[in-house]
Amino acid sequence: MHKKLFIPGPTEVRQDILEAQSKPLIGHRMKAMTELYTGLISKTQEILATQNFTFILTASGTAIMEGAIRNCVTKDVLCCVCGAFSERWYKIAKACDKNADAITVDWGKAIKPEMVEEKLKEKKYEAVTIVQNETSTGVRNPVEDIAKVLKKYPDVLLLVDTVSSLMGDHIKINDWGIDVCLASSQKALALPPGLAVGVVSEKALKKSEIVAGRGHYCNFIDIKEYFEKKGQTPSTPAITLMYAMDKQFDKIKAETMENRYQRHKDMAQYIQDWANKHFKMFPEKGYESVTVSCIDNTKKINVADLNTELGTRGFAISNGYGKMKEQTFRIAHMGDLTLEEIKELVSNIEEILKL
Ligand SMILES: Cc1ncc(COP(=O)(O)O)c(C=O)c1O
Incomplete structure (x- = not known):
């Protein structure tokens, strides 16, 4: 039996989107590919209301996390760490041989604008990394307010991981001044895994031009030049996934980002009210x-058992991340899920737990 995915990625993909992948293949250097790829870029820009340089990489989001570091930082970067994925970015920066400093807060806490400002006053950084939606803890960092701080430091680039929020949450790339915004297909875009989206500002591109060691696969300048010349990607993309993305972006445009965001907020509010009644939000x-709602397991329920029972009924939720495996559990309301589906899940949980 298929278990409907209420996990924070991969998320549930609708049947018509899955079926869109089964069209016959085209060559990646054919005119049809240029049409598909340039169309996808325009649709992404339209949905995100930006004209910044946009590309789709055949990779998971982590590839652009690394790409952002390699393209935008020669030496000094400040990483905001509040959970597993923001810590990953800090580790990536170190692995790329950069001089990375971290602002670290406890899991469950958010990064505040004052914390960033304090560090920026102390030292000259080239970039700040921040995860908008820390999937491991269910924390939403106030990127809009942090971006306001960055406006006082125009030489510092703002690199934002929106892997589990883009096309679900509210994000204003241009107004906030996000220099690199990146996401993965298997989250709020409600697509299969395998594609990543990158949106890069003029300022970040200018910086890339003078940064050495940008690497090859996610080299912003090479990707941009190839796009301008051919309207394609430098290496072979996951064409069938792009068919699905093309159809999904038409559906997202029809829904409108405003309605999509409202739907996510409504689902989040419902889960938060429910969690605060029976447990506690983390x-x-x-x-x-x-x-994604991360719920503090105050009743000490056995999360693994709950998920096994849910599985027999055709649902899957997620345990806590890493060290919080049993201490928390996560219900994702991401992508194309509806409030009705969330209510159905919750009533099954209540039945199983006899709440
Ligand atoms: C916030 C965040 N950043 C980065 C990643 C890594 O993305 P990917 O697995 O697509 O490389 C994830 C994956 O769950 C995530 O939730």
């Missing part, structure tokens, strides 16, 4: 994610 108040 993130600090006011910083709860709109795409």
